Amino acid sequence: MYGxxxxxxxxxxxxxxxxxxxxxxxxYPIIYNIFVSFQNLTLMNLQTGAEFVGLDNYVNILQTxxxxxxxxxxxxxxxxxxxxxxxxxxxLAVFLNQDFPFRNFFRSIMLLAWMTPLVIxxxxxxxxxxxxxxxxxxxxxxxxxVDNPINWLGQKNTALVAVIITNIWxxxxxxxxxxxxxxxxxxxxxxxxxKVDGAKRIQTFWHITLPLLRPQLLxxxxxxxxxxxxxxxxxxxxxxxxxxxxxxxxxFYGYELAFVNFSFxxxxxxxxxxxxxxxxxxxxxxxxxxxxxxx
Numbered sequence: 161m162y163g164x165x166x167x168x169x170x171x172x173x174x175x176x177x178x179x180x181x182x183x184x185x186x187x188y189p190i191i192y193n194i195f196v197s198f199q200n201l202t203l204m205n206l207q208t209g210a211e212f213v214g215l216d217n218y219v220n221i222l223q224t225x226x227x228x229x230x231x232x233x234x235x236x237x238x239x240x241x242x243x244x245x246x247x248x249x250x251x252l253a254v255f256l257n258q259d260f261p262f263r264n265f266f267r268s269i270m271l272l273a274w275m276t277p278l279v280i281x282x283x284x285x286x287x288x289x290x291x292x293x294x295x296x297x298x299x300x301x302x303x304x305x306v307d308n309p310i311n312w313l314g315q316k317n318t319a320l321v322a323v324i325i326t327n328i329w330x331x332x333x334x335x336x337x338x339x340x341x342x343x344x345x346x347x348x349x350x351x352x353x354x355k356v357d358g359a360k361r362i363q364t365f366w367h368i369t370l371p372l373l374r375p376q377l378l379x380x381x382x383x384x385x386x387x388x389x390x391x392x393x394x395x396x397x398x399x400x401x402x403x404x405x406x407x408x409x410x411x412f413y414g415y416e417l418a419f420v421n422f423s424f425x426x427x428x429x430x431x432x433x434x435x436x437x438x439x440x441x442x443x444x445x446x447x448x449x450x451x452x453x454x455x
Contacts, residue, residue, distance in 0.1 A: 197429045198212060201424040230413040253337075276330075285398065290312075291311040313398060315406075320407050338376065382441060391412075392415065396415075
């Protein structure tokens with residue numbers, strides 16, 4: 161017994177640093193955040209101790225109009241970005257999967273949008289959408305598509321659209337490279353057989369490519385949803401949640417509660433709600449994967 165444990169001890173010692181890291185920087189913050197969400201923790205009682213208020217923070221936050229607006233904006237933002245990122249990423253993956261000169265060069269260039277820091281990208285698109293000297297307004301007015309420049313980031317009906325366009329541009333390369341890698345692993349003999357049988361491109365895509373790519377697409381969708389759902393950088397840089405909460409999403413709302421209103425307990429509610437939603441998405445993903453493996 162002692163010898164068996166002594167032989168396995170080095171293995172556990174190698175795992176110890178990773179375990180300490182996960183417990184310190186992932187598990188503990190999650191547990192502490194949930195604990196804080198049940199307290200009336202503010203800047204005034206941060207050192208003296210907060211009062212336990214039970215579900216009061218949840219009731220107060222979930223009943224506010226701003227929470228409903230933030231949740232709606234988050235869902236619209238996430239759904240729209242994921243659809244366009246996956247569709248455009250797939251089309252680019254199909255194009256870059258062909259054999260043509262400088263193919264590897266174009267693949268590398270496409271990754272620049274994803275590798276560029278979000279602060280730079282957000283600042284760049286803020287300039288592109290500027291009402292006075294923005295490139296987008298210049299193109300639209302030059303082509304007579306609009307009569308007057310659009311205040312993209314300054315009006316309610318276009319601010320969220322502008323941020324969505326920015327994030328779509330950022331996320332396309334990530335989806336493209338993952339789909340491209342998955343496409344290159346597909347068996348070529350299946351496509352050759354389909355071509356001999358006279359299958360059209362839409363039939364090949366629907367009956368061969370899509371079923372074979374389904375596991376990889378599930379992973380891409382889950383990663384994309386998690387990454388997009390927690391958006392904060394672009395909102396802070398481009399709009400600051402405005403105008404009139406038109407671009408306020410759940411992560412930014414939690415930031416405002418914590419670092420503007422200094423209501424850490426209510427901010428913990430937002431973080432817990434985001435955690436629950438993402439856990440539900442992850443659970444659906446695991447269910448679909450198990451269902452896929454059972455077939």
